[in-house]
Amino acid sequence: MKEKNKKRSWKQIVSILSCIVVFCTTYALILPAVTLSTDTYCGKEAHTHDAECYREHDKSKPLCGLEEGEGSEGHTHTEDCYGNVEVGRNLICGMEEVEGHVHDDSCYQSEFEYGLICGKEESEPTEGHVHNEDCYISETPICGKEEHEHSRECYSNKEDVEDPKDWEEAYKDINKEEDAKTRILTVAKNEVGYKENKANFSVDENDAEHYYTRYGHLYEDMYGDWNNYFTGYVLKYANVKMNFDKDISKWQNKTIDDQKEEGEEGNVIKLGDFRLRKTLL
Ligand SMILES: [Zn+2]
Ligand SMILES: [Zn+2]
Ligand SMILES: [Zn+2]
Ligand SMILES: [Zn+2]
Ligand SMILES: [Zn+2]
Secondary structure, three states: OHHHHHHHHHHHHHHHHHHHHHHHHHHHHHOOOOOOOOOOOOOOOOEOOOHHHHEOOOOOOOOOOOOOEOOEOOEOOOHHHEEEEEEEEEEOOOOOOEOOEOOOHHHEEEEEEEEEOOOOOOEOOEOOEOOOHHHHEOOOOOOOOOOEOOOHHHHOOOOOOOOHHHHHHHOOOHHHOOOHHHHHHHHHHHHOOOOOEEEEEEEOOOOOEEEEOHHHHHOOOOOOOOHHHHHHHHHHHOOOOOOOOOOHHHHHHHHHHHHHHOOHHHHHOOOOHHHHHHHHO
């Protein structure tokens, strides 16, 4: 019979704490919607590449890779390019240069060979180039920015978390109360009115938002379902050891097993469900 009572007590405390959770949740929901912050925390600038992102504005940096200049017609040798070319001159006057005779043109006979006389190299015709607007358009964006569209997640301030030291501080005198059930009530009542932090949240793959709570924080699951974490939080700061496990299914089994061995802590709650609810609400 005693054993049975203990089990019932444990069931009660869990269901009572669940009631508190339901109450807190409802309370949070009926509060006026918090104005959504327009600040972003992603550290990025919203940017979508447009035509300007591909344009070089510095006119001294054309992107075409061409030099500006006039074109040329090019040259291909024709018959007219060939003729007799003087390749040397032979002295034919037969005289030594002495006083009275200085070699002049008539003293020489030119030697010719047939060859190129145009004096040009063959070349392809080239077009001239003057940079135009197109010379300053890049194939890839050159704005230097990353494309980014703010998602809902960008508005979440992940650093907006509580300091666990504050929780310790708030309940540091809890042990002055000897009665465990009163300690539990003290902590639970003190948490009434606590709200999820709408400024710090995560967005899941279904676009559902999950908000920060200190209860999630305590169990290193900041945005997790906090119903069960709330229970653990209350027990922890009420300094009631019930071998809480953040996995509720484990905890319930474990609790029942533990009671068989330890028993005594099971006596902490003997209050009726009704009375507890009434006290809290
Ligand atoms: Zn851009
Ligand atoms: Zn020629
Ligand atoms: Zn001569
Ligand atoms: Zn150009
Ligand atoms: Zn962003």
